[in-house]
Amino acid sequence: MKGFLPRTLHPGLQILLLLGFMALCFCVAYAVIFAWGMGGFGLSTGQLIEAMQRPTTSPNGWGIMMMVQGVTLGLVFGGAALALASALGYRWAEYFNPRRLGAGWWLLAAAALIVVILPLMSVIIAWNADAHFPAALHDFEVWARASEDRAAGLTKFLTRLTSTSRLLVAIVVVALVPAVAEELVFRGVVQKNLVRWFSPHVGVWLAAAIFSAIHLQFFGFVPRFVLGLVLGYLYLWSGNILVSMAAHFTQNAFQLLILYFTQQGRFGWGFDPDATEPLPWTLVVPSALLSAGLLYFLHQRMTAPAAPTTMLTLSSEGVAVHRNDNQ
Template sequence: MNLHVAQERNPWSDLVVLFAWTLGCTILVQLLLMLGGAMLNQDLLALTQPSVGKKPVGVFSYLVLGGSSVGTFLIPALIYQRARAATDIFPAQNWRDWKTYVFGIVFLVAFSPCMSIISDWNMQMTFPEGMRGVENWMREQEDMMAHLTAQTVMVNDVGRLLANVLVIGILPAVSEEFFFRGALQQIFARVLKHEQFSIWIVAIIFSAIHFQFYGFFPRMLLGVFFGYLVVWTGNIWTAVFAHFVNNTSVTILAFYYASENKTYDELVKSDSYSIIVYLGSLFISVAVAYLFFRYTAKKKIYGEQLG
């Protein structure tokens, strides 16, 4: 990223501006959705909680999901980029280099067994007795989100599958990466004066903002991975593509499970592997990450020669 011009401004003021636009756009979009829902005689509770039952979500719920991604993340990021036109917030160096996209997907596949065991550990997280109320609230939030996700992704017709690819795959991938790995990561790199630290801080925020506490650590690690993709390649589209593939693969797998009359619980059930598989996954993932880093350094995609 080009931080030369950005360094001349106070990064804290930029952070306040970005969050101000985020708050304003979020409120505006939610009000528009509520107004549209009222005009269409829709249940406005669909904005805040899933409906009872197993039926798939309706068109209005898809509008809510898509509008939330665009209004909360994409529009504020685009406004921020327009206001800071001299700063390259959405870098796209050598964006046609297909090998960088392949590296990202290979890493996701290689790391999936490790991600599975981390997810299992996170799901079994417990709190001390004094924090039992907090734990119960977190469990309720997790169950509500799981119910909404199940209603959304467990479909067996192509039309709804394509809608899921749009609102779960494409829109969140572009919107969240532009906001988190584009605008926010660039700001925190200036605040902390260290890009590596900014990757982790933004990944923590990225995971926390989803309010799915029993998936916090896997999502945080995904955020770290997306952050390094942008830093190493100097191309935000590598992170967008990896994010898209990660989300879309879930929607396609859910479509297959629903078509086979399988349940959402069967979909999210983690496979158990031997210790050899987990160690192999970790070793291959580290090797892929190292080769990826060396490739981007050799190609000078990020600018100067690294390492």
């Protein structure tokens, strides 16, 4: 595939170009949103803008905001990352998957890791939610908490999963689209180039910090940063974006399923998915030990040298053995 940019382009310039492509894709996304809103929902431009600004009071508010989120994330993040790879002359699989998937169970193991680590993450979430800024930043803390309360209200509205159809839409828009689009950007482009620019560990940690900061949730920065580290190292070790996508999807989808079953009254023990209290230590300690063990296991397996393959061919001179050491 021939691109119009050199593959040797500096990593910093690749990240800047990604931002440029995101700006272009943002324009395309909003053209799609307005076309969909007027054609699919039968709204005028004014009605669509009103519904986007006050979704809780609009009859079509939930569907419109789901459409806006899905189109925006899919095109602005995913579209920009794919456009950058194409501009550099790479096939998408070649750019985002420099290494073939070692085994299908890698995806299952990455998903299992996310579920296993949840009790441990609850401690980090509770600590970060109760964190306080220094006295000199008191006004910023008040503004930040008010901003997050407003965002939480919209999130609660969008995750009001009153039917199975709403759950399915949410799994696509809230779980699948972010897992694909955000991983393409933050691991596939940002981390990849930061690793080239600096070093593997610096690249993973910087990408995780950017991943967390861009969500603008100051009292959820640390748990999202830790999640970014887990996703980053899974991608670094495996060399395949599908692994971090599987983990990211599990993180989002598992929370949606908990919300759905709680809202449907399937959980009878008074579980509150919106609470920030840590889970009991009887769950947290095993979670920490199992997570550490699973991370170590995945690191050992994913970074192990690939075994050479042997191929037999039959000719008039007999059987010839060919070894392929380049996996």
